[in-house]
Amino acid sequence: KQEVTQIPAALSVPEGENLVLNCSFTDSAIYNLQWFRQDPGKGLTSLLLIQSSQREQTSGRLNASLDKSSGRSTLYIAASQPGDSATYLCAVNTGANSKLTFGKGITLSVRP
Amino acid sequence: ETGVTQTPRHLVMGMTNKKSLKCEQHLGHNAMYWYKQSAKKPLELMFVYSLEERVENNSVPSRFSPECPNSSHLFLHLHTLQPEDSALYLCASSRLASGFGNTIYFGEGSWLTVV
Numbered sequence: 001k002q003e004v005t006q007i008p009a010a011l012s013v014p015e016g017e018n019l020v021l022n023c024s025f026t027d028s029a030i031y032n033l034q035w036f037r038q039d040p041g042k043g044l045t046s047l048l049l050i051q052s053s054q055r056e057q058t059s060g061r062l063n064a065s066l067d068k069s070s071g072r073s074t075l076y077i078a079a080s081q082p083g084d085s086a087t088y089l090c091a092v093n094t095g096a097n098s099k100l101t102f103g104k105g106i107t108l109s110v111r112p
Numbered sequence: 113e114t115g116v117t118q119t120p121r122h123l124v125m126g127m128t129n130k131k132s133l134k135c136e137q138h139l140g141h142n143a144m145y146w147y148k149q150s151a152k153k154p155l156e157l158m159f160v161y162s163l164e165e166r167v168e169n170n171s172v173p174s175r176f177s178p179e180c181p182n183s184s185h186l187f188l189h190l191h192t193l194q195p196e197d198s199a200l201y202l203c204a205s206s207r208l209a210s211g212f213g214n215t216i217y218f219g220e221g222s223w224l225t226v227v
Contacts, residue, residue: 004154034216043202044218045114089155098143098206098216099168102155 002027002094006103013080014111021075021106023090028068031093034100035064035075038087047088048075080110115139118203118219125193126227133188133222135203141217143208144186146178149200149221161186162208193226200224 003026013019023033032051036044048057048064050073056065063076077084087107091100115138125131137144146158160168161180175197177189186203200223206216 036218041223043114043116043118043220044204046215046217049215091155098145098208098214099157099160100147100155100216101157104152104154 002030002092002101004090004092004101004103006088006090006106008106009104010107010109012109012111015080015082017080017110019077019080019108021077021088021090021108023073023075023103025071025073025092025101027094028071029094030068031095031098033064033066033073034091034093035062035073036089036091038089038105040086044089077108080108082110082112084108085110114217114219116203116205116217116219118201118222120222121220122223122225124225124227125190127193127195129193130189130191132190133201133203133224135186135188135219137184137186137203137205137217139205139207139217141205141207142183143206144180144183145204145206145216146186146188147202147204147218149202151199155202158188190224193224195226198225 005024034049035047050066061078066073087105089105091102117136119134143162148156158172159178179187200221202221203219
């Protein structure tokens with residue numbers, strides 16, 4: 001059974017810092033991995049999707065990497081801003097019907 | 113605005129009530145999903161519909177009954193729920209292609225409180 005782990009559960013950093021959020025998964029047989037952002041009381045917003053054949057994806061200040069063989073992904077946020085404060089969730093797609101297995105998320109707080 | 117709309121955003125219901133959650137996607141996708149998000153737990157997949165057929169039922173109690181009348185609409189019918197069913201229910205959609213999974217888009221969710 002696929003399990004996704006995100007550690008730590010919460011992180012607080014000063015504005016401007018570059019930071020890395022980690023995600024690990026137990027079964028490397030995945031179709032893709034997706035990073036989401038969730039603001040309090042809201043739904044999920046997709047940030048980046050990495051197909052299993054890819055190593056990384058970039059969007060603006062965000063860069064996500066995937067090492068499928070070791071079961072790891074990282075989300076790199078450059079020059080963090082208070083508006084980046086949210087919960088970041090990692091999810092792996094292990095089925096042809098795009099079934100996602102989620103981690104519990106990392107709650108990020110960026111202090112002004 | 114993700115293109116996936118859920119109503120109502122908030123719902124309070126008694127354990128003997130019957131209510132429904134509605135989801136509509138405007139993205140031309142061919143798959144729709146219900147997920148449950150409870151405090152301190154990862155999002156849990158409940159149901160998957162592909163081309164209007166239910167292809168996954170993730171051991172969900174029968175008091176939750178999904179319905180997908182067409183590729184744009186998905187309902188979750190609720191009856192005789194328990195207080196532990198209180199959670200955020202998220203609808204999502206995607207376009208399935210052979211061999212790959214595409215980006216999944218989520219709605220804003222429906223906050224359900226069972227009293």
